[in-house]
Amino acid sequence: MDLLREKPKGRVAQRQLRNREALVDAGYRVMSEKGIDAATMQEIADFADVGAGTVYNYFKSKDELAIAVMERVMHNLALRIEAVTDTFSDPAQVYAFGVRTVMEAATGDIRWKQLLNRAEVIADAMFRCMGPFAIRDLENATKAGRFKVADGPLTWKMATYSIVGVSLAVTHGDLPPSVIQETVVRLLCATGIGEAEAIELAARPRPALPKERPPARRTGA
Amino acid sequence: MDLLREKPKGRVAQRQLRNREALVDAGYRVMSEKGIDAATMQEIADFADVGAGTVYNYFKSKDELAIAVMERVMHNLALRIEAVTDTFSDPAQVYAFGVRTVMEAATGDIRWKQLLNRAEVIADAMFRCMGPFAIRDLENATKAGRFKVADGPLTWKMATYSIVGVSLAVTHGDLPPSVIQETVVRLLCATGIGEAEAIELAARPRPALPKERPPARRTGA
DNA sequence: TGTTTAAAATGAATGTCATTCAGTTTTGAA
DNA sequence: TTCAAAACTGAATGACATTCATTTTAAACA
Secondary structure, three states, X not given: OHHHHHOOOOHHHHHHHHHHHHHHHHHHHHHXXXXXXXXXXXXXXXXXXXXXXXXXXXXXXXHHHXXXXXXXXXXXXXXXXXXXXXXXXXXXHHHHHHHHHHHHHHHHOHHHHHHOOEHHHHHHHHHHHHHHHXXXXXXXXXXXXXXXXXOHHHHHHHHHHHHHHHHHHHHHHOOOOHHHHHHHHHHHHOOOOOHHHHHHHHHOOOOOOOOOOOOOOOOOO | OHHHHHOOOOHHHHHHHHHHHHHHHHHHHHHHHHOOOOOOHHHHHHHHOOOHHHHHHHOOOHHHHHHHHHHXXXXXXXXXXXXXXXXOOOHHHXXXXXXXXXXXXXXXXXXXXXXXXXXXXXXXXXXXXHHHHHHHHHHHHHHOOOOOOOOHHHHHHHHHHHHHHHXXXXXXXXXXXXXXXXXXXXXXXXXXXXXXXXXXXXXOOOOOOOOOOOOOOOOOO
């Protein structure tokens, strides 16, 4: 009973949810188009159909909104990747697919590029959103004997940050797509798998990602 | 005669040089202490003992000044590293030392952390400043048969960006120093050297870097 | 030495935001 | 229907980056 009371589902709660979603959505639209800096809070508020001050009922600052936007984008991608890799039987391939797809998204999509600007903030956000997936995949591949690394959690964390970091650098580094393939191979080598096998793994045909779910739209005033 | 005329060394030229240096110096002091965003152009101008408008005679924007600051810091480190590695005989060790030292600088020094914020800009700046060194070191190690990688320039560029990226992520990722050692080992594995040897390489005792040269000071009005 | 002029420097004024807050409106319970 | 609390609103505020009309400097020349 008390538990029910803790999560009221009244009209206020629903409206709050709508507003928050609408703001993240508007933030995504504006920020991913013009970049975080060039996006103004006014424009975002207009897009979300709320007053300028309302944004601050939900986010302490522009930066915090930007983080929420990035998190939504990243979490979304992580889920779409998982939908594909759930069908794989080789855990090493799961990891390879994830690494590569993240990098391709970060590199190929101008909207990601716009969002991946604040290094101090995205390393953290990306790790929070995608880290658990990457770590799980690495652990599975190791348990199955496909990867060999000296020791546990620290290595995993490092590996995950490497992916984040490389994505970052590659995103802003203006490298041709062919480099991604090579980078994936190298990251795989770093897991202790042999080079020949890493190359084979990275080259396996890859199923397409499921389509991006269009962001929730407001239903009207 | 004409050549001499092209590079006048009169008082104006010297003053311009002093001002530019003073601005980069002031920019470094202020930005590395409070972060790029929190640093104001006014404070930087005050520090450099020039009017607020003068900054714009030398840099098109705050961002451009920030880039100049980062470039000076990075180039400086690259030179200090080179002073040490010039005495090494094993080219693989040269590369390992460079990678590790860059990472340690980026991670351990709060001033670097303050400067390494704009991902869209530093990947480029870092590559410009340190890339040539890293590439040269990689090539030497490969020519000497220490590293084995499938093929040339693209791989080098990718490797360099990986270092940049990992530095970035590690800098903002709040990882313990022990992770750096491990990361260096993994990056070495990615060069095709064996894991056992990578571990040995990363663990070799390392000579200290030469002291940082204090930035040029203004000599007075 | 005095004159001239183009390059540099100056700092007050401008315009653009992020953020705040005093005043309204909405909500849900009584 | 009434009321207090919660949300919303958008005009006002304050901080800056950047601009530009003036002033200052310095080097070439007389």
